[in-house]
Amino acid sequence: MFEQLVGKLPVGIAVVDAQFQVIYLNDFFLDRLPHEWRNTYKKTPVTDIFTEQGKFLKRRLKSVFVLRHPSFSYWEQRPHIFPFKSSRPITGEETQMYQNMEILPIKDKESGNTYACIFLQDVTAQASYFRAQQKLSHALKQEHEAQRKLIKKLDSAQSHLIQAEKMASTGQLAAGIAHEINNPIGFVNANLDTLSQYASHLVAICDGVETHLFDMEGELKEQIKALYNSNRYALLKDDIHELLVESQDGLTRVRDIVENLKQFSLDNKEGMQVIELKGLLEQLIKLISTQYGKPQYKLQCDAERLQIIGDPSMIKQALMNIVLNAAQAIEEKGFVKITLLEQEDTVTVKVLDSGKGIPPQLHKRIFEPFFTTKPEGQGQGLGLSVAYTAIEKHKGKITVSSKQDKGTVIDICLPKSQPDLIDET
Template sequence: MFEQLVSKLPVGIGIVDEQFNVVYLNDFFLDRLPHELRKNYKEQPVTDLFKGQGKFLQRRLKSVFVLQHPSFSYWEQRPHIFPFKSSRPITGEETQMYQNMEIIPIKDNSSGRKLACIFLQDVTAQASYFRAQQKLSQALKKEHAEQRKLIRKLDTAQSQLIQAEKMASTGQLAAGIAHEINNPIGFVTANLDTLSQYATHLLSICDGVESQITHFTEEMQEQIQSLYDSNHYALLKDDITELIDESSEGLTRVRDIVENLKNFSLETAEGYQTIEVCTVAKQLITLISAQYAKPEYKFECAHEKLEVIGDPGTLKQALMNVMVNSAQAIEDKGFIKLSIVEHDNDVSFKILDSGCGIEQKNLKRIFEPFFTTKPEGQGQGLGLSVAYTAIEKHNGKVSISSKEGKGTVVQITIPKYPAQNVQQEEDSASEQPEQENL
């Protein structure tokens, strides 16, 4: 009866020996194995049965056997350890299973053999609820902030000026924060480099002692070997370099994101100036991919150094608004491709995405201020309106085509050099007081 109960429990239970071979799997695991493996799974390496996370499982199992302490892995840290699907109870929709895993060291009382018991819990419902609550909380915060702004400024209907002022402040704040973050990143990176050298030296010393152990007395050999075993030297040697390398890679990624944020946000001069559009595009992709990681980002530019004359702040804002819209239109996997093409007198930016697309009836209104198809509280309908105004300011053109369920293409074309009257209007506006638009 106990074995039947364990077999039918709605959690995964698997037992593995020190060679990582499977001793037992309950129905939770067996039902998710291919049919040809269900009867012959015993004595098969768990890393062969579940190859996707084989290295991670092997590291966790090895630490449990060596340290004889439980090991935990929660869905926030590693959502999908095993390639299982989870079915929603009401809709029946299958999604990738979110999992909590615990590995506990156990012992076979009859043979004295060390084993590890893997407990796997399907927490897809809890994870989905938690993530939905997070999104709802963020949406509510954003809605409250937008409502406060709209109450103050709806009477003017100058959405472009509102967004420009807001982004200017945000850009200055972002650049200041990026500068402050760079300081701790610098000394942490330096300390980690030094730590890596120290670890290399210590491992060399330990390996040197190990290679010369036969020259010591038998008593000394036993003491040294006991010291190595009690401190789990084999596990430490196998793990420490990889841990330091992973930490260094993480710091490098953070540093790159911060540097791109600072370069993208901070403008040292006002008005029209030379803009390296390829550099701006790469910075933009780095920043957006840090926030929206699901799409695959592609970039094409015929020339590495392609320059135009324009207002960097408004041009960056226009490109960012279009790219963010593309990223938000992709719910799961997909791609965003940014292509820059140079013509005789102008430059074209083509943003292609594989998102949900736009209904044909909405295409004519897509650039209207305050028009949005997003749920209430998740957008105020200013992004594309601001982008359109920014491109008009550069005497450029914006075109958009879309197929619902297929994706969207936005093409922005601006002249390489602004018309002379545009620059004169800029200079004139800076010298004369503002007049109310009627």
């Protein structure tokens, strides 16, 4: 009865021995196994069944067997440990499963053998809710005081629309950045915690070496050898370097994300200024890719420095809305390519994406305020309207060409100088 109960639990349970061979799988695991393993999984190393996850699982299992302590992995740290799908209860839609994993050491009282029990929990619904809440919480922030001059020529209603769009796009990016910061902090802390346990064993070995000299013979030498073996020195030496490298990578990611955000929002001046487009777009790509990492981003520019005269806040907002739209149009794999072309008196920014495109009957409406093809609650339909207004204010032109299911191209042509554009106060 107990085995039947465990087999039907809505969580994954797998038991492996010290050689990582599978001893038991409950129905949660069995139903999701590749067909070729369903009748042959017993006594097969779990690292052979799940080859892509083999290195990660091997490290975690080694840690449990050596230290006799549980090992935890949360979805914020590693979202998809096993290649399983998760079904929505109502719609039946399948998405990649977000998982929490805990590995516990267990000992058979009769045989004295030690095993590891893997508990796997499907947390896809909780993860989706958490991410949605992060985005929504940042969508309520007020517009910065420095952007007021951008909306002075608009009437009261248009002013509120632009403010709402800026808050929405800024909130989406801020939510993604906050999540990206939390991820590296999570696994750096986890690794450092494990490293501290490793360090205690290394101290024990060093203390033993100080007490028992290697040049002695007989029983003392055997004691030193036993000390090295009992503390698994070879394992510690092999694993500690990789943990340090991972920790350093996490800290580097935190530093880069924060630095990119700082650089993108550093300019607080108002009015007409020299804008270096290549550097601005490089910062913008790094910023957007922290949240929308599925597309491959490519920036092509033949000139080292490509400058125009304009209002930085307006140009930044317009380009951010356009590139953000391109990134959001890509549901799975794809690319966003940005090309900068210099003419005699103008500069053209061409944004090409391989997304789902726009149906022909909707081409004439894409610059209308409130028009959007996104699901309700995911956009106000103001991104391209705001961009169009900003480009028009700079005496530029913006055109869109799109084919459904093939992608979209947006061309932005801007004059290099603005002799007739007056900075109003």
